[in-house]
Amino acid sequence: MSGAPRVTVLDYGSGNIRSAVRALERVGADVTLSHDPADVTEAAGLVVPGVGAFEAVMDGLRAVDAPRLIGRRIAGNRPVLGICVGMQVMFERGVEHGVPTDGLGEWPGTVERLAADVVPHMGWNTVEPAADSALFAGLADERFYFVHSYGVQDWTFDVTIPTMAAPRVTWSRHGGPFIAAVENGPLSATQFHPEKSADAGAQLLRNWLGTL
Template structure:
C-alpha cells in the first residue's frame, strides 16, 4: 500500500506535535497546515481539539475549517476528530451556561459530565459495536481520556431508511458518554489515540488503512 498523506489541521489547538508524531509512527506522511490545498487534498484530515468548545469553534472558523471539513465529508474524503475535535461535530456545546453552536454533523449536546470527579482523566474501557472499523482488534483495550465535557445522550432519526445510522462507541464516567463515532468518511474519538499507547497506535493505523 502506498503511503497515505494526512493533514493535521493547524488552527491554534495545543499539543498537535504528539498527534503528528503518532501518525508518522504508524506510517503516514503528515503535514501540519490549514492551507486549503493541504486540507482538501490530503488522503485524510485529522482535527485535533484541546480546551473550551467555544474557543475551538472560533479557531476553526478563523481558518475557514467548517467549510473545508464540510466539503471533505460531502465528497466522501475521510476526517478524524480527536477530543474537542469530536465535540464540535455535534449540534452545540454548553459550558458555564453559555451555548455555542457546533457543526451539527451529528445530533447531540456537549455538556459537563455527570460525575462526582471531573475532569475524567486517565485510562478507561470502551464499548464499540462489533463491526467497528476503528476498533478492529482493539475493542477490549483501554484508552486515555482527558475531558470534563461530553455527549451523554444520543438519538438518530431512524425514519430515514436511506441513511445508515452512525456507529457509536460508549464509555462510562458517572454515567455513559460517547467515546467515538464512525459515520462514513467522518469519524471521531473523545479519547486521545496519540496518548493511548499501542491500542491508540492501532486505532490510527486502522483509520489510515481505510483512507
C-alpha cells in the same frame, strides 16, 4: 514517505498538536500540519485535533475557514477524524458554564458537563465498541486515555434515508455513560486521545489509515 497515506493535521491554533503528528507518522502516514485549503481538501485523510474549551476551538476553526472545508470533505465522502474537542465540535452545540456555542452540526447532540462527582475524567478507561466497528477492530478489550470534563451523554441520531447506514457509536462511562467514539461514513471521531493511548491508540490510528 513514498506510498504512505497522505494525512493533513488541521493547524488552527489548538495546543498539543505535535503529538498527533508524531503518532500518525509512527504508524506510517505522510503527515502535513497545515490549514491551507489545498492541504485540507486534497489529503487522503484530515485529522481535526482539539483541546480546551469548545468555544475557543470553534473560534479557531472559523478563523481558518475550517467549517466550510470540513463540510466539503464530508460531502465528498473524504475521511475526517476528530479527536477530543475535535470530536465534540462535530455535534450541534456545546454548553460550558451555562453558555451555549454552536458546533459544526454534523451530528445532533449537545456537549455538556459529565454527570460525575469527579471531573475532569482523566486517565485510562475501557470502551464498549459498536458492532462491526472499523476503528476498534482487534481492540475490544483495550483501554484508552481520556482527558475531558464534557461530553455527549445522549444519542438521538435518526436515519431517515433507508439506504443510509446507521452510525456506529462507541460508549464509555465516567459517572454515567458518554460517547467515546462515532463512525459515520467518512466522518469518525474519538473523545479519547489515540496519540496518548500507547499501543491501543496506535492500532486505532492504523485502523483509520486503513479506511483511507
